Amino acid sequence: MAMHARPLFRVKICGVTRIDDARHAVAAGADAIGLNFVPGSPRCLGSGEAAAIAAVIPRGVLRVGVFVGTPAAAIRGIVAAVGLDAVQLHGQWPADTEATADPPDTCAALAGIPVIRAVRLGTGTGPAALDGAREWVRQAAALGHGPSLVLVDASPPAGAGAAAFGGSGRTVDWPALRAAGGLAVPIGIAGGLRPDNVARAITESGAVAVDTASGVEVTPGVKDAAAVRRFVEAAREAFSRLSS
Numbered sequence: 001m002a003m004h005a006r007p008l009f010r011v012k013i014c015g016v017t018r019i020d021d022a023r024h025a026v027a028a029g030a031d032a033i034g035l036n037f038v039p040g041s042p043r044c045l046g047s048g049e050a051a052a053i054a055a056v057i058p059r060g061v062l063r064v065g066v067f068v069g070t071p072a073a074a075i076r077g078i079v080a081a082v083g084l085d086a087v088q089l090h091g092q093w094p095a096d097t098e099a100t101a102d103p104p105d106t107c108a109a110l111a112g113i114p115v116i117r118a119v120r121l122g123t124g125t126g127p128a129a130l131d132g133a134r135e136w137v138r139q140a141a142a143l144g145h146g147p148s149l150v151l152v153d154a155s156p157p158a159g160a161g162a163a164a165f166g167g168s169g170r171t172v173d174w175p176a177l178r179a180a181g182g183l184a185v186p187i188g189i190a191g192g193l194r195p196d197n198v199a200r201a202i203t204e205s206g207a208v209a210v211d212t213a214s215g216v217e218v219t220p221g222v223k224d225a226a227a228v229r230r231f232v233e234a235a236r237e238a239f240s241r242l243s244s
Helices: 019-028 047-054 072-082 104-108 126-142 174-179 198-205 225-243
Strands: 011-013 032-036 062-067 086-089 115-119 149-152 187-189 209-212 217-219
Touching (some): 019 047, 019 225
């Protein structure tokens, strides 16, 4: 997988629910913090809670809002109220219901806001594994505003609701991602990443960014500061080796 220009972030700590956890992640060297707005998730925040966390995140560290099936107008309202820098669309395609869908026109309706699109590997082999993602990116771009980064995450369990999207601890097939080739935008990876496997995930997948939630937690939404520090260090060392 070819390396692109620097992506929106290299290391994202997602599902942050506490001010102290945000501060620890920034101090550890994370360059993106994820705030969850998915109803039913144990990491879901209200706008007021999220704004208090966002307020302690310094300029230069990306504040990302994570959404599943939320209308673009509502997302824009939260972006303004919280002070978000980017939006992550985490819904599936196709989806069982509108509540778990994030179609390309949602991305287009967020013009002016950087969008990260979470995708899943398909059942095909080689390049076919990313055909669905390629088509979504193509359609969004054709509508005038495509994603700035694609984040390959593990598929949720069959029949799972929106709350199960992300933070499940399930992993992606990293070699299959590398074999799938590139996209028109940089590719990051999520799903089951921990301090002890993130370097291998980077090496085997070729991803240029990593994202973790459950892999650095004591309980859902409560981060382990030492694990966060080890995760960031391991990821940055791996990226450094690949770029040298």
